[in-house]
Amino acid sequence: MSEGHGRGGTAVPSGVPRSGMDADGPRAGAPVVIVGAGPVGLMLACELAAAGIATTVLERALEPSAMPKGNGLVGGIVGVLSRRGLLRGQKGLHVIPAPRYSFGGLPLRLNPLRRNALRILPIPQRRLEQLLETRARATGADIRRGHAVTGFTDNGARVAVEVASAAGSYTLDAGFLAGCDGAHSFVRHRLDIAFPGTTGSQLVRIGHLTIPAGAARRTRNAVELAGGTRLALFQANHTAAGSLTVAPVSVLDRGAPNELYIVATQEPLGTQEPAAQISLEEMEASIRRVLGARLPVSGGRWLRSTVANSRLAARYRIGRVFLAGDAAHVFSAGGSSLNTGMLDAVDLASRLAAVLDGSEPLETLEDYHTVRHAAGEQALLQTRAQAALSAPGPEADALRQVLGGAFRSRNPHRYLGALLVGRPHGEGTRGRHGP
Numbered sequence: 001m002s003e004g005h006g007r008g009g010t011a012v013p014s015g016v017p018r019s020g021m022d023a024d025g026p027r028a029g030a031p032v033v034i035v036g037a038g039p040v041g042l043m044l045a046c047e048l049a050a051a052g053i054a055t056t057v058l059e060r061a062l063e064p065s066a067m068p069k070g071n072g073l074v075g076g077i078v079g080v081l082s083r084r085g086l087l088r089g090q091k092g093l094h095v096i097p098a099p100r101y102s103f104g105g106l107p108l109r110l111n112p113l114r115r116n117a118l119r120i121l122p123i124p125q126r127r128l129e130q131l132l133e134t135r136a137r138a139t140g141a142d143i144r145r146g147h148a149v150t151g152f153t154d155n156g157a158r159v160a161v162e163v164a165s166a167a168g169s170y171t172l173d174a175g176f177l178a179g180c181d182g183a184h185s186f187v188r189h190r191l192d193i194a195f196p197g198t199t200g201s202q203l204v205r206i207g208h209l210t211i212p213a214g215a216a217r218r219t220r221n222a223v224e225l226a227g228g229t230r231l232a233l234f235q236a237n238h239t240a241a242g243s244l245t246v247a248p249v250s251v252l253d254r255g256a257p258n259e260l261y262i263v264a265t266q267e268p269l270g271t272q273e274p275a276a277q278i279s280l281e282e283m284e285a286s287i288r289r290v291l292g293a294r295l296p297v298s299g300g301r302w303l304r305s306t307v308a309n310s311r312l313a314a315r316y317r318i319g320r321v322f323l324a325g326d327a328a329h330v331f332s333a334g335g336s337s338l339n340t341g342m343l344d345a346v347d348l349a350s351r352l353a354a355v356l357d358g359s360e361p362l363e364t365l366e367d368y369h370t371v372r373h374a375a376g377e378q379a380l381l382q383t384r385a386q387a388a389l390s391a392p393g394p395e396a397d398a399l400r401q402v403l404g405g406a407f408r409s410r411n412p413h414r415y416l417g418a419l420l421v422g423r424p425h426g427e428g429t430r431g432r433h434g435p
């Protein structure tokens with residue numbers, strides 16, 4: 001069965017919505033209405049536009065959030081953005097084949113591999129969203145800020161989308177609705193889709209802090225504190241009380257002062273609740289507990305606390321409504337959310353385009369659930385493994401040490417076998433009693 005809108009589909013409505021609910025029924029909307037102008041919603045709009053499909057993107061927030069989030073993209077989406085020409089002419093944006101990477105704190109050496117598929121694009125999430133929004137608007141997406149989706153009804157043939165804005169409420173008639181509305185997804189709740197998984201046991205406090213040059217000497221891979229403590233950059237530094245991660249902001253933003261760092265602590269959650277804003281004093285106290293010493297920091301910005309969740313929506317599609325991005329999955333280790341979410345958008349766009357131009361029947365949209373739910377499961381698996389590896393405590397310490405040794409050895413089976421035999425230094429060590 002074909003949707004039969006043809007390429008380009010229904011005209012996108014323009015102008016300010018009328019006040020109050022439409023008396024004369026829903027207005028004609030785009031073939032695809034997208035909820036949320038985050039990176040996933042915007043990617044979906046770009047991909048659909050490239051296939052000639054008009055979209056309306058409804059975004060509740062009046063302005064894009066200035067809060068720093070992701071620092072870069074890792075994985076298959078990097079190649080997609082590059083092939084779409086999105087990075088062309090963009091100053092300072094370079095795709096890097098990752099010679100090394102950290103898997104839950106375990107150093108991966110990818111450079112000896114003949115084919116290393118892992119690509120990295122260092123880019124602040126805000127800049128990524130700007131790039132995508134510019135492309136989406138230029139190719140015809142109708143992006144409406146300050147328009148919140150408050151309800152929808154899928155009657156099997158169309159979706160009526162209820163929208164609230166400062167100018168009033170209205171109903172949009174859409175062929176399909178894509179919920180790219182983040183981890184607390186209204187669309188997911190409205191469809192009553194289960195979001196099973198786990199809530200982390202650690203409280204992460206994070207923000208931008210100045211560590212004055214007099215208190216810390218920066219080397220290539222570390223920050224050496226005045227008291228002699230050495231903190232490796234870009235990875236969790238574990239202590240008995242938790243962990244501390246430090247990364248210079250200047251790596252992403254060349255104009256940022258050298259003393260400005262993204263600092264994150266991780267401590268057992270206890271009875272604390274995560275908060276969208278925390279004080280500099282709370283952050284300082286957390287650093288002191290984790291390090292066992294005071295670190296002179298100042299000028300805290302974007303300070304907040306959070307708990308890592310690890311969840312996957314039970315369904316990515318019900319009828320004509322879809323979930324993508326954080327609305328469908330949240331992960332307990334960094335680096336995979338944007339890759340997985342934006343690849344959801346790429347997959348969904350190609351399937352919707354094929355149905356809308358009549359080359360595939362409506363039923364093939366179920367493959368979106370099958371394929372991307374499986375991708376979400378895989379991402380859940382590897383991020384949970386990374387979270388376990390980077391957890392605090394002696395067991396995770398031992399796991400990192402043992403697996404690290406196995407990775408470095410020529411033969412991991414032999415290495416682990418040797419540990420069980422009781423040889424003092426694992427593989428290759430010939431003790432007095434022979435192998």
Ligand SMILES: Cc1cc2nc3c(=O)[nH]c(=O)nc-3n(C[C@H](O)[C@H](O)[C@H](O)COP(=O)(O)OP(=O)(O)OC[C@H]3O[C@@H](n4cnc5c(N)ncnc54)[C@H](O)[C@@H]3O)c2cc1C
Binds near residue numbers: 180
């Ligand atoms: C501090 C921090 C660091 C991170 N670092 C990384 C990283 O390094 N790498 C990585 O891959 N990921 C990272 N992430 C995760 C990444 O930011 C998210 O995965 C990403 O933002 C998800 O994109 P999204 O488009 O699915 O959802 P969102 O970015 O959450 O966008 C959803 C949008 O939907 C809108 N919306 C919600 N409800 C409605 C409604 N009813 N009507 C209309 N609009 C609505 C919201 O206003 C929002 O703009 C980080 C996150 C944080 C907080």
